[in-house]
Amino acid sequence: MERPIFDTLVEYCDEEKYPWHMPGHKRQAIDVLDKPYHFDVTEVPGLDEYHTPTGIIKKAQKKAAKLYGVYDSFFLVNGSTSGILAAVKACCEAGERLLLTRNCHISVYNAIELLRLNAGYVMPEIDSKLNVYGAVTPEAIEEGLNRWRDISAVIVTSPTYEGVVSDIEEIARVVHKYGKPLIVDEAHGAHLKFMPHHFPKSAIDMGADIVIQSLHKTLPAFTQSAIIHRASDMIKADDLFHAVSMFQTTSPSYLLMAGMDHAIELAVTETERVKSYIDDLLWLRSKLKNLNNISLFEGDKDQYDIGKLVLSAKRDGRWLYDELSKRGQIPEMYGGDHVLLMTTFMDERSAFEGLLKHLSEIDGECSLKKEDDKDDKLIRGFVPINGFYPDTACTIYEAVKRRSDSVYVKLQKAVGHIAADYVYAYPPGIPILAPGELITDEALGIIIQSVDKELNLKGIKNTNGEYIIEVL
Numbered sequence: 001m002e003r004p005i006f007d008t009l010v011e012y013c014d015e016e017k018y019p020w021h022m023p024g025h026k027r028q029a030i031d032v033l034d035k036p037y038h039f040d041v042t043e044v045p046g047l048d049e050y051h052t053p054t055g056i057i058k059k060a061q062k063k064a065a066k067l068y069g070v071y072d073s074f075f076l077v078n079g080s081t082s083g084i085l086a087a088v089k090a091c092c093e094a095g096e097r098l099l100l101t102r103n104c105h106i107s108v109y110n111a112i113e114l115l116r117l118n119a120g121y122v123m124p125e126i127d128s129k130l131n132v133y134g135a136v137t138p139e140a141i142e143e144g145l146n147r148w149r150d151i152s153a154v155i156v157t158s159p160t161y162e163g164v165v166s167d168i169e170e171i172a173r174v175v176h177k178y179g180k181p182l183i184v185d186e187a188h189g190a191h192l193k194f195m196p197h198h199f200p201k202s203a204i205d206m207g208a209d210i211v212i213q214s215l216h217k218t219l220p221a222f223t224q225s226a227i228i229h230r231a232s233d234m235i236k237a238d239d240l241f242h243a244v245s246m247f248q249t250t251s252p253s254y255l256l257m258a259g260m261d262h263a264i265e266l267a268v269t270e271t272e273r274v275k276s277y278i279d280d281l282l283w284l285r286s287k288l289k290n291l292n293n294i295s296l297f298e299g300d301k302d303q304y305d306i307g308k309l310v311l312s313a314k315r316d317g318r319w320l321y322d323e324l325s326k327r328g329q330i331p332e333m334y335g336g337d338h339v340l341l342m343t344t345f346m347d348e349r350s351a352f353e354g355l356l357k358h359l360s361e362i363d364g365e366c367s368l369k370k371e372d373d374k375d376d377k378l379i380r381g382f383v384p385i386n387g388f389y390p391d392t393a394c395t396i397y398e399a400v401k402r403r404s405d406s407v408y409v410k411l412q413k414a415v416g417h418i419a420a421d422y423v424y425a426y427p428p429g430i431p432i433l434a435p436g437e438l439i440t441d442e443a444l445g446i447i448i449q450s451v452d453k454e455l456n457l458k459g460i461k462n463t464n465g466e467y468i469i470e471v472l
């Protein structure tokens, strides 16, 4: 009998591919945890209990807190997704407002719906080269804090998927001036604390109150492994853990928890490996600058995670993704005009050399096929253009409640209607529209551009060659 997931996974993993994507262990067995069935136990005597820890789990979490330099750390077995839900729950009451940057992960939007909150959006800057969201400024945050008086907490994504870091120190100062807690979604920054040079500082050390990190993204931990830190005493430990507990399974995986314990230990003790990784990464980045047709995105000094390799070519992102994949070099994702490759200290020099060889080859092909370049290079990306601001007709919760009365209209006829569902390109899942938002000309324009770019667009349907969208 066919086992669709099992058989495909076995086949996929037998092929020669190099993962320039999560999880950060890069599919290399670490220590003895390569025997999943052997280590997959449950909460039996001697192994503590996740939801009422008094033994080894408590000890490991305390050790993590010490290494990260925070008041408390709690392991998350349901990813940063569950940590974000918990952080918002710990800081906000129903009917209050969460101030969030528009590039927040879908879990923040889900928290808003679940907790029946109002959303106050702050627009980050747009990187004009890549047309992706960049940093959010302290001024924009302050503008948001002044605009709405019912804000109970602020959440910011830093670093972004592409590695752009915001000025968390100044943002924290502003947010604290208004007496509010600052939550930082640092899902892409679990490694920052352990990278002493060349990397930006973690939000933990910049004044954030709650910081959530995916250990599986940039450290050698299993998928779903994440951690939430109480980095100040603004929120009580019990309140935070109560919320954390709500969003974790009652059957936490010891494989995951042991993996987290181990990954953090490795980040601290494997100093030689970390050093070589940084040297090799800098070497690769310097070599990539010599390519003719492929360019490497360089963020601002101290505001950019150099571990992210964001590459754009004269062709679109999908083309570059396919060329790399054909050669067994699998990127994390592609956007309108770029691909994103994720590196960690598990990547060795030989992997970087292999990548460079393939990119050099593709670089030659880019120029050969230059005549095929699309001439719509100015129309690109999956994120809102500058100046775009969502126009909200009702809360996300109210819109979702009204969904039973929704109808579908042709995309071209959608302007003026209220979105019933999210519309977003995945990854990274940043909404172009959220439920309850008015569909404006601008929003429609972005959706059409994303369709043209063949992005993996969710929330619209193609029926017989015609695109339709669900509206209220």
Ligand SMILES: Cc1ncc(COP(=O)(O)O)c(C=O)c1O
Residues within 6 Å of the ligand: 078, 079, 080, 081, 082, 105, 107, 157, 160, 161, 185, 187, 188, 214, 224, 225, 226, 428
């Ligand atoms: C910015 C950001 N925050 C949160 C998450 C959720 O993380 P996890 O997959 O660990 O639940 C992601 C996932 O990609 C993300 O990119």
